[in-house]
Amino acid sequence: MEGELTAIGATGIFIIYLLKTILPILLPAMKSKAETAVIVSSNKIKELTDLVYSSQSAINDLHRWCNVTDQDGVKLIYVRHSMTEALQQIATGISNIVVILDRIQADMNRLQQTTDSIHDSRRS
Numbered sequence: 001m002e003g004e005l006t007a008i009g010a011t012g013i014f015i016i017y018l019l020k021t022i023l024p025i026l027l028p029a030m031k032s033k034a035e036t037a038v039i040v041s042s043n044k045i046k047e048l049t050d051l052v053y054s055s056q057s058a059i060n061d062l063h064r065w066c067n068v069t070d071q072d073g074v075k076l077i078y079v080r081h082s083m084t085e086a087l088q089q090i091a092t093g094i095s096n097i098v099v100i101l102d103r104i105q106a107d108m109n110r111l112q113q114t115t116d117s118i119h120d121s122r123r124s
Helices: 002-066 081-123
Strands: none
């Protein structure tokens, strides 16, 4: 039993000596790695924060653009003013075509009446 205690004591002394010798060498390296990890993490957090702020700025710009309205209160992002004008010009053109077609129809009706009256006068 005495030999076992001596072996445990010698092993314990050796472990203590080894730790006293190795720990001063390992601690700065471990501390350096930890500091590097903290610096890298800090840089990543800063990058993410910058990204969030730039995204927030872009979202605010988009919100401002989407809320612009014309004099009638219509949001310009949904209906472009130039498109509205083009549609109004097309509608005016179609209205003019309808008027012309009505005149042509009236002329065709008069021509038909004239033709019918000529045919009736020849029959009589």
